[in-house]
Amino acid sequence: MKEGQASCYSCVNENCFINKHLHLEKMAQYVSKKQSVACKKSGQFITEGAAMQGLYFICSGKVKTVKTGINGREQIVRLTKNGDIIGFRGFGTGRKYLIGAYALEDTLLCHFSNETMLNLLQHIPEFTYNLMLFYADELNKSENNIRKIAHMNVRERVVDLLLYIHRKFGQINGLIDIELSRKEIADFAGTTEEQAIRVISSLKKEVLIKTSGKRIGILNISELRSEIMEHKYIIS
Incomplete structure (x- = not known):
């Protein structure tokens, strides 16, 4: 520094x-x-x-x-x-x-x-x-997040994270403006790196997201939102 x-x-x-x-x-x-x-x-x-x-x-x-x-x-x-x-x-x-x-x-x-x-x-x-x-x-925010995470499965936690970073950092040229490794995604979503990779791969196959190196782009934001709406609490 x-x-x-x-x-x-x-x-x-x-x-x-x-x-x-x-x-x-x-x-x-x-x-x-x-x-x-x-x-x-x-x-x-x-x-x-x-x-x-x-x-x-x-x-x-x-x-x-x-x-x-x-x-x-x-x-x-x-x-x-x-x-x-x-x-x-x-x-x-x-x-x-x-x-x-x-x-x-x-x-x-x-x-x-x-x-x-x-x-x-x-x-x-x-x-x-x-x-x-x-x-x-x-x-x-912290209290809402604790209540929400307790009721989410792994896929929902990863989806919620992707929507969070999309809101927080925005997209440039179709990709969210932040680089996160798969391990960092797992660390934030409270899961393992292997599980995070599987969820991201599944979301890509469903054409809900795309990836370019460490960057991820959301292709269908409404569909991803619908997956976690029942939990009501969204990280801001």
């Missing part, structure tokens, strides 16, 4: 949580203290269990966050892109990161230290209130 400095006030990323609050008084004194961190593809910038060093905001790129599960296996718990926040689950409640984080492509991160974030939250009420709403929304 390389550290540098990029100005928040020249950032064109409208989805960034920080960028949305630059109009507030006193924000300038806090954003001037952040560090820009460049992370190469596959690079790890947060280690699960490491001392909390603050929050990361994605300026550009894509990131997966992981958590160690049964038998030491890493499970993907979140996929993120421009504007998303990384490391927030342990912030303010503990001294260690509860997740690990890896760049899925060359990624530029904005890092705010613990001290900077705590001072910001204590002195800018509107920012604090909006961050509280963000936490509430994330908790609701």
Whole structure:
């Protein structure tokens, strides 16, 4: 990883949580203290269990966050892109990161230290209130996802994942704009790599999806949606 400095006030990323609050008084004194961190593809910038060093905001790129599960296996718990926040689950409640984080492509991160974030939250009420709403929304998504996954079979979980990344990252030239290995798909869907490969192969034969290397394109979104509609809960 390389550290540098990029100005928040020249950032064109409208989805960034920080960028949305630059109009507030006193924000300038806090954003001037952040560090820009460049992370190469596959690079790890947060280690699960490491001392909390603050929050990361994605300026550009894509990131997966992981958590160690049964038998030491890493499970993907979140996929993120421009504007998303990384490391927030342990912030303010503990001294260690509860997740690990890896760049899925060359990624530029904005890092705010613990001290900077705590001072910001204590002195800018509107920012604090909006961050509280963000936490509430994330908790609701997590609870819905737990209920849904408990009732899904392997095929439904893989289909649900494909629809999720389609909504989150969109398609370019007929392919979802993110590269995920079959193992990463399995890790996020809570299944084995072999089962994920079988489901993807089956979906291809049914002409519901297509593949090109690690990228997948959805060909019949309505048909895939119909497979999981009975579960009602859809990852957003």
